[in-house]
Amino acid sequence: MIAANNPNLKSWLAVPEGSDFPIQNIPFGVAATEGDSPRVVSRIGDHVIDLKAMFDFGYFADLHFALEDFDTDSLNNMMRRGKQGTRDLRNRISELFSEEHELKDNQNHLAQILISVDKAEMLMPVKVGDYTDFYSSEQHAYNVGCMFRDPNNALLPNWKYIPVGYHGRASSIVVSGTPFHRPKGQQRPVDAEPPVFGPSKQLDFELEMAFVTYEGKPLGDSISTKEADDFIFGMCLFNDWSARDLQKWEYVPLGPFLAKNFASHVSPWIVTLDALEPFRVSGPVQDPKVFTYLEYEGNKHIDINLEVAIQPENTDEKVVSNSNYKYMYWNMNQQLAHHTINGCNIKAGDLMASGTISGGEDTEYGSMLEIAWKGTKPVQMPDGSERKFILDNDTVIMRGYSEKNGLRIGFGEVKAKVLPAK
């Protein structure tokens, strides 16, 4: 077992009941505090842990890190140390914050190291090199196929052979809390008529998880499903905002473009794949049989409870979906093997998202398109208003956590408010 995963560990730092961040989590992020430059941090309970300060005090002296891995505005440098490097670091942090370690009595050091979570501004954790979005939930693909084609031909012929994916825009991926403006663009509301231009009328969220990669292999080499775990650093929540009306008009034949690239949001904490190991589960039987390069052994899916809430301005939020990451048809190992089977190279800091994660029940759908079924089943909000899609000044919040045998490892949340079009 990875030392930091020991379920019996307790931290000398208080961890509130139901926290996403017990000592078994040790996620990584980037934070700024008033007057200080951005630095790499971790978190236990409601304390943010300044890893630059810890490096300065020599706590990582025997590990293979340099100041530039922590005194920086992204996790990219740190990730270049690879799986073993970051695993050693997580184990070390776990050790230092476990019961009986003398750090707990070093008030001088703790004054530098610990930051209250409400004093830290969480920044974009990763400089995303390339961003790929998959389309790996069968229920989501089926739902979309039912709405836009018919239930008998809902899944396209390639869907069960290929973990379908496409390239997205990295520059417009921003961290939770960053408000953004409703996108403008071309739409064609009536098929027989010319398109019109204006703010999107069908702004939607997509409930997704994303994983962040370590540096991969050189161009021309592939990563097998067996090797894939060693190239995945960790995961976060991901809201792949989509303007359905822009997408419908633009996406044939080369895929979504302006319908997606105006903004995507990530949660600020990258939870390591190591920390999620206890929550591995088996995936669905894949029929037809997949090509050899997509076969895998062991449990490669992960049980992560997910929810989406909409909060209209000045009122309570309403949870509109409860889904689970385990519903994926294709797992991360298959996605990465597919992505590289042609020799495509991946880099430290690439981000790969799952695609909308929908479960089999209509309470488990991962987008408003599905929840309100193309606008035919509007959702009631606490203030009496209705939602078919997302309105101006709505805030959308996604949360996720794994739980088993009393251990809860969570992601916190990704939230963002939609401002009116500029």
Next chain:
Amino acid sequence: MIAANNPNLKSWLAVPEGSDFPIQNIPFGVAATEGDSPRVVSRIGDHVIDLKAMFDFGYFADLHFALEDFDTDSLNNMMRRGKQGTRDLRNRISELFSEEHELKDNQNHLAQILISVDKAEMLMPVKVGDYTDFYSSEQHAYNVGCMFRDPNNALLPNWKYIPVGYHGRASSIVVSGTPFHRPKGQQRPVDAEPPVFGPSKQLDFELEMAFVTYEGKPLGDSISTKEADDFIFGMCLFNDWSARDLQKWEYVPLGPFLAKNFASHVSPWIVTLDALEPFRVSGPVQDPKVFTYLEYEGNKHIDINLEVAIQPENTDEKVVSNSNYKYMYWNMNQQLAHHTINGCNIKAGDLMASGTISGGEDTEYGSMLEIAWKGTKPVQMPDGSERKFILDNDTVIMRGYSEKNGLRIGFGEVKAKVLPAK
């Protein structure tokens, strides 16, 4: 007129007849020489000019540059100085290498500054943040539509409203001269049967030009067609390798993925938009009328002669296409305005490619798919062999230059050899 564009300037450095690099060009690139680290360079005739050495000698002391702009392995730092900064730099280089400047007699300095072109290894000029590929040649879109649909419905309904584009893979963009392996992947040769797996049998080139951007505006803001020139640093040749059989099976509904992301090649010299100003021409009449945000004033197309040659191993090359960048339906200003109309942000070092550039004659088509018309018109090679697509060990070479009133500004070439699948 931009000072460096003066057609009467002559350099005290010899410029061979027909060179792509007269003193009116002054392109930018990144080079390494034996034993020296990569640095930013320019070129006149067959001399590479070491701009780091020039900075060290103080030749740019009054300009707004720092050592890190030149002592680095990409143009990204330099590009952050913006349009005026890089224009001043190009003008300064022009001045220093024009007749009568005393630099020509400073043998100590010249020994550091000048590198023979055959001693410099040209590297990838830009760290590409995001890469977008457009689809902006009407003839190409029409040809593809004729082959896969029918001539009466060759252009899709959105094509004349939208400069159609999609996101591509940045990590696998490499510099001219980098060999690569034929990609493997899923294909479905017979529609009614299951797919098969293996090396692509339909590897193709796409003749494209690409432009590199300066740092843009914040997320949420748009760049108008009028402003676009100020956000474009320069251009290069671009070979958007495509595996047609992989693409056919994978691309519905989310666009090309593994069919493109195994490798794309750029020419090493970025020719500034400033240097191309003398070659501006008008574009086609656009009917239907475009939306207001896509309207533009002045000549925004550019006359750039393009050619593609195939060189089978151990034999002469054969030119298989002569096209021209002026054939674009949508120009760069429109592409950039469209890309940002929804608030998408661009960064210094983003690369945006034109899409395959095909002219109206069948000698002007920009891909083997079109030249050999889906394999029905194989092309004869000098060694007697035939090509429907690109074979193992073939080298594909693209060249481009503008010429007017005796002034020739060129791009050199982008070439790459296809190795057998791994």
